[in-house]
Amino acid sequence: xxxxxxxxxxxxxxxxxxxxxxxxxxxxxxxxxxxxxxxxxxxxxxxxxxxxxxxxxxxxxxxxxxxxxxxxxxxxxxxxxxxxxxxxxxxxxxxxxxxxxxxxxxxxxxxx
Amino acid sequence: xxxxxxxxxxxxxxxxxxxxxxxxxxxxxxxxxxxxxxxxxxxxxxxxxxxxxxxxxxxxxxxxxxxxxxxxxxxxxxxxxxxxxxxxxxxxxxxxxxxxxxxxxxxxxxxxxxx
Numbered sequence: 677x678x679x680x681x682x683x684x685x686x687x688x689x690x691x692x693x694x695x696x697x698x699x700x701x702x703x704x705x706x707x708x709x710x711x712x713x714x715x716x717x718x719x720x721x722x723x724x725x726x727x728x729x730x731x732x733x734x735x736x737x738x739x740x741x742x743x744x745x746x747x748x749x750x751x752x753x754x755x756x757x758x759x760x761x762x763x764x765x766x767x768x769x770x771x772x773x774x775x776x777x778x779x780x781x782x783x784x785x786x787x788x
Numbered sequence: 789x790x791x792x793x794x795x796x797x798x799x800x801x802x803x804x805x806x807x808x809x810x811x812x813x814x815x816x817x818x819x820x821x822x823x824x825x826x827x828x829x830x831x832x833x834x835x836x837x838x839x840x841x842x843x844x845x846x847x848x849x850x851x852x853x854x855x856x857x858x859x860x861x862x863x864x865x866x867x868x869x870x871x872x873x874x875x876x877x878x879x880x881x882x883x884x885x886x887x888x889x890x891x892x893x894x895x896x897x898x899x900x901x902x903x
Binding site: 680716718720764775780 | 792894895
């Protein structure tokens with residue numbers, strides 16, 4: 677059982693549509709990170725959020741950290757085929773630094 | 789090198805064989821992590837090194853798994869008497885700071901298939 681639950685597990689949309697991926701937990705995290713992983717590659721860091729209620733924007737991607745630091749969301753506006761990939765959230769707890777607990781991932785497919 | 793390098797990229801082993809997976813972190817990075825990623829799952833923590841010291845091995849699934857980083861640079865993950873459930877991608881990651889502080893950079897992984 678994953679400590680971090682991601683939903684949905686799979687998302688298929690058309691180019692230009694919006695999408696939201698959720699990451700939920702019953703545990704509090706000192707920080708939460710979002711990664712994107714492409715087939716045959718390692719995960720690549722997109723963003724780190726550390727403050728409850730924090731919102732960060734990275735071009736068409738908007739990341740939000742819940743007030744209680746237990747959940748997060750990733751919203752992509754006007755998705756493009758290049759956004760296709762496995763999106764992973766990962767939480768760090770206390771002094772464990774970057775000993776990360778990963779969610780199960782959301783596989784996103786953006787069709788042209 | 790420019791990034792984290794792992795070898796071999798692909799390894800097929802017969803059940804019962806021993807395997808060794810190598811990780812070359814980014815030069816100067818203090819922290820090194822090993823993760824295991826089963827098909828369709830997120831990565832799961834195996835072990836953590838700070839320089840040559842293995843500070844956390846709580847994620848190693850059994851005593852068949854052993855990791856070392858003798859000179860605080862290259863690391864090797866060894867799996868003895870491989871079992872089919874060991875089939876997974878093994879990811880190595882490094883970061884500049886201690887306790888994994890700073891951005892974590894992942895290698896491309898070593899995909900292990902145990903027949």
